Amino acid sequence: MIAASVIVPTLNRADLLAGCLQSLAAQDVPAGDFEVLVVDNGSTDGTAALCAEAPERFGLNRLAGLRCVVEPEPGLLSGRHRGALEAKGGVLVFVDDDIVAAPGWLSALLRAFDDPRVHLAGGPSVGRFAVAPPEWFAHFQRRDPWGESCPALSLIHMGHEPRMVEPHFVWGLNYAIRRQTLFDLGGFHPDCIPARLQHFQGDGETGLSFKLARGGHLCAYAPGALVEHCIPASRLTLDAFWRRFFYQGVCDSYTAIRRLGAVPPKPEAEALAQSSLAAHHGPGRTEPELSRIHQGYAQGYLFHNAAVAASPALLGWVLRRDYFDYRPPTLEPGAAERIAALREAAQ
Known part of the structure; x- marks a missing residue:
């Protein structure tokens, strides 16, 4: 039985996707316990070729499988929901194509779901900066009693101890949810819409997290579920x-x-x-x-x-x-x- 489906929506970022897939191939979860599902949102670069060669190139053929499906409707929401509909795992793990997961990342997330009361789990995301951040970047970093974050770059660290947290502390680049819960609560809201269609933008995983909180569903912070978020110079x-x-x-x-x-x-x-x-x-x-x-x-x-x-x-x-x-x-x-x-x- 497949425990988890890792869903990676992507669009024209084959170079970043390669790093993500390589890190997924290095997970310490037993072979066959999880699958990787790449949802291509209409790429015109080398994404299709990368997905074809990835099993042999990265050793992904030891997993339950790497699959790539094409979803032409623009926007992150369509990729997330297509992935959820195609997935075979009981836990759906949504990541961005520009993350690099630590080897123990997925096992740490899955351990959080050993508690049947937990419906959502996430972990820290730290920056992998292509260049040193400018001095003004410090203004956008937050330090709170629970840890530190930079919402503008989806960076968050809540310490080294597991704990229960509010769902809004789990962000979409590192977001694990029970499959049934996702569908029971109505899924995600629109997100990452192309600029010309930005009036159709919604609040992404935030709306789903609000519904989790209203329903009293527990959410776990797993410190071992660490991802690095690749930050190019263009985002700084x-x-x-x-x-x-x-x-x-x-x-x-x-x-x-x-x-x-x-x-x-x-x-x-x-x-x-x-x-x-x-x-x-x-x-x-x-x-x-x-x-x-x-x-x-x-x-x-x-x-x-x-x-x-x-x-x-x-x-x-x-x-x-x-x-x-x-x-x-x-x-x-x-x-x-x-x-x-x-x-x-x-x-």
Whole structure:
């Protein structure tokens, strides 16, 4: 019986995917206990060739299997859900294609599920930086009593002792969940949508984590389940951080609209944007370049809020019960053009 399915959505990042697959082949879990499922979101690089040669190149043929399926619908959500539907394991482990897993990573995650009360598990993710981070990067690192993190780069470390944690401390690059629980709770929300379709962006695994918390499902932090997140130089620029904050503003607007069941009026949305920024990212800085990054969050939040207000079809998309039938809606005549103008004004 396959204990776990490791699901790796990918798009045109064959070089990074190779490092990820090599680390998965080196896991200390017994042969045949897990499978690796690569979900290709329409790559035009060497991804298909890599998947064909990976079993022999990395020794992945000792596993229950490496499979690659093509999912043409754009966005991370379609890759995650296609992987879940194709998977054979009782535990679904979602990773990003730019992680390198420690040899004991998967066994540490699976041990967490020895407790039948645990429905979700994750572990630390630390940075593997291609270049030294700039001095201003320190502003975006958080240190809390429970550990340290950098949400903008999906880095988190909560110490070296196993513990139960709130589900929102498990992030999508290192996210293990019982298969039945994923389907019972309605799966993930839209995530990593192409920029031209960013109005369809949701809050990814965050929405699922909220449902886990409301249901009282236990979540485990497994310190041995460590992954390194590969950070290229291109992600350590001020413009890249601005885009990441804009994206997060869109995500949080989506979360707020789902919670309210409606689009808040603009003054209320502006207040929500500022309060959410302060809660999640701390106080802004006065330096113009760092202040611009923080402003990017509010710009993304208000762009999404205005876009949903401009389209009843988009509001219906935000409020959907689940996204297993993942096809973004057709917007009303003229709505796409209005939303494109809103995006241009926001950026």
